[in-house]
Amino acid sequence: MKHVSSPLLFVLLLATAVLVLVFSFQTRLMDLDRHNEVAQNLLRLKQLDTQLNEETLKIVSLQVYHYDTIVRTVTRMKAVSGNLNDRETGLYGLVGPDVDSGLDTFHALMLNKIDLVESVKSRTAIVRNTLNYVPLELTRLSDNRVDLVAIQMQRLLNTLLMFNLSPNDHNRDALIAELKFFKTLKLSVQDRSDIDKVLPHIKANLRALDETSAEMLQFLNLPTMQTLDKIFRAHMVFTITRIKIANQFRIVLLVLSLVLFAGLGFALFRLRVAHDDAERTSRQFRDAAESIGEGFAFFDAAGKLSFWNKTFEKLHYGVGDALSTGVTFDAFFKACVDNEVYQDFIFDDEHQNENTSRSLGHPYVVQSANGTWMMASDSRMADGGTASVRVDITASKHAEAELRQLSRAVEQSPVSVMITDTNGLITYVNPKFVEATGYASQEAIGQKPNMISSGEMPSKEYDELWQTVSNGHEWRGEFHNKHKDGSLYWEFASISPIKDDRGVITHFLAVKEDITERKRTMRALVEAKEQAELASHTKTQFLANMSHELRTPLNAIIGFSEIIKAQMFGPVGNKNYIEYSANILTSGQHLLHVINDILDVSRIEIGTMQIRERSVNIGELCHDSLYMVRDQAQFSKLTLSDTVQENLPVLRGDPVRIKQIILNLLTNAIKFTPQGGKVDLEVHLDDQDTTIVLVVRDTGCGIPEDKRETILEPFEQVSDIYTRNHEGSGLGLYLVNSFVELHGGTLTIESEVDMGTTVSVRLPIERKIAAQ
């Protein structure tokens, strides 16, 4: 508002003042109503004066019979004159001394005139009566008489009437002469008596008429009309002058009004602009206040709440109605405390008060019942208002707590933690570091990490490390470090960059674990393993060699025992030899089988197992296999069934091994299925026509879950109990699985203890032969 120029305001005020002055002056100048009234009264007075003149003349000329009319006229005249002479509402004192003296003059003239009128009224009554009486009397006296007296009487009457008609000197003299004549006239007693009765009437007439004539002369010469005209003219001149002045004032007034209106318009325009500005500012302020993350409220100079933003409202959700326009600061604060929006006050020590009141201008922290932490500050504004700022510091409080936890975690960590700046200078080490290195944290901080280096690590590796972490990646590796006391130890370190929000590396973090002990153990283990592996390989080699060496004599045993049993070269003397040879054969065959299996295992373990690949008719193989186990199944009183899909495609694979797979599975199934159970072989092509699926189901003892993994290991059987029941080397499934894998297939076992086992083998038709 300050820019709505004070000069303009000044001009406006001045114009208004002048306007008011001019107005007041003009009203004093021209009381138009009063002037109108005065003018009307003057005109009325002139009219009444004229009327009075006419009526008086009528009276004098004996034309009226009563005086009510003229009395009314006189009364009115007095009243109008009285109105004009009124100093408050009339003309007196209105125009000037000339007019006032004119009014005085007129008033005196008017009273004089009325006085004359009263005189005339009285005289005329006399004249009227004498004129009424004398002619009749004289006529009566002279009637029917022809003497001199009668003639004289007639003459007297004539003279009287002449005088009354025209009361001039000549006629008066004539009348007076007649009267004198009658006084001296010698008359009879009767006549004298009669005449003497009449003569006073004539004298009265003469006197009254004389007086009337003189008074009428005075009356008519009274300059009432001229005086009135003078007053009227003076008043008119005055009025017109005043109206002219008033008109000039009106022009001034008009100009001033225009100036005032223009000024007002301008001021209003400026006000409007200022108002818009203020509104814009206010809006901006509000928007700004809304946009800031902090809660903000404003209490005006009277202490009444006048504004708050949404954040403020959110922070004070619990206070309810107390957060409304017009609430005083104290009431609001009390409501906050009562509603537990403010509790757990934390003040600066020096501003702590005994109760929960606050110190203006000094921030304090409160926690509300819902767990929100607020930094509060109520500051006095220049205009006496109060600006309240509430910052939600819950997050930072939580972060603080988290940080504290983290810090504690780092402090209490069982691993060494070291932080360096980007120059590689240590800025932090944790107690574990101190323990591990023997250096106190004061000693370590500011040093380079190589202070603990044993110096064994090639510098190339340091460069790599530096390269890695500088590029923002984590480096992992081992250090061989030197303790303060000179002892060496191994550490596994993870070094990673710490980046700020912008992704700029500010620090490096090294987390190090003492692996000296672990490293020692590891080395021992590796050595042990290497030894074990060497032993195993030797064993396998040995086994392979042994098997081979075993097989050769077995061939002789089997071959010759078979020859004996068949009595190929003639009968044996004793039947028992046949039976014995049969036993030898069976045992030899079994042994051969076991040796073969061991050989296979050895091959597999050494990695010399080879698949001789050719086209395989899987249906035939199944058929052969089933045939081979039928006796065994019958012996175990099992139901052996098969559902081999017809027209199975030709598989590429090693027929000996595939047959071995089928036979092994079937044998296993039969072996582990108690009497009366079922064994089923199912062969079919899978949905995609890419895989042949072999499924062997039994209703046997099943495989416990924990064994399903190890059952595929060599020499494993399900349990010792079963081992006793079921003979076998435990190599079967291991070999099956190995062969299946060699064919690029998979083997899955589904089993439930005491319910049975289902082994599925999936062999791809177009398979890749394992690269062996």
Next chain:
Amino acid sequence: MSIVQSPTSRHIMGVAFVFLTMMCITPSVRAEHADWRGAAVSPLTAMPVVDPRKVQLGELMFHDPRLSADDTISCASCHDLSHGGADGLAKPIGIGGAKGTINTPTVFNSAYNFTQFWDGRADSLEEQAAGPVHNPVEMGSTWPEVVAKLSQDQDMLSAFQKLYADGVTADNIVDAIATFERTLVTINAPFDRYLKGDQTAISPQAIRGYKLFQSYGCVACHQGANVGGNMYQTMGTMGDYFGDRGNIDASDLGRYQVTGREKDRHVFKVPSLRVVRHTAPYFHDGSAKTLQDAVRHMAKYQLGRELPEQDLDDIIKFLESLAGEYIRFETK
């Protein structure tokens, strides 16, 4: 026929007759035609009432003796409304039995008088009312005294305050009294009814009296609606009334006392004859005990005539017919 009549004298006689016709005959002819307009006497009419409450208050004031010094005399003491608005005395009796100096004129129809008092020294009823209050031989009081007394009367105080912004003041008292007095008009007189065309309203004798009243010239002064009260006249225009009576005192000087001019000596306001039948004794000095006396004296000293008994009776009959009735103004 006169042998000495010259053409000139004939002519003059003719003119005189025109005069006479104008002066005397025309009014009576008009009266007979029941048209008083242009006639010397016209019917009395009631005055308009502006504020009935003021009439009521004025009536109270009119009858209030506190207007006098010793609370004994009210306006009505002398202007007895049941006695023709006058006191029936030659001269009034004021406070403490003080003898008044001039005959009490009637208050009836006084509103129609062009001035008040015998000498016309008051232009209005309001002006007049102050006269008796201050007159030592009448009420002998002063306005401040009266106002003080009335102001102690709570009823009076509130009555005034209801009607006047400034309460009890001299101006307001006389305003109320004058307002009341303007209702003291005797209308509907038999003669007025006659004027309005009722030929039987008055007796033939009264009609005759009216004609005599005019032809003798009484009507020259006693004219208008109030039959007088609208002009001054010298007492004794045609005779030496005061010389004949003797004992001339100040009250006999008439308007001379007001103007101091010689020509106003013995000049009095011509009184109204409207209620003359009720207001004996007559004249400013109360010297005429009866109406007969008064009319006879008037004829002698004002007209220079002697009246035959018959004419006197006729005129009196006429005068008696002038009194109308006073109807007390009733506030609704």
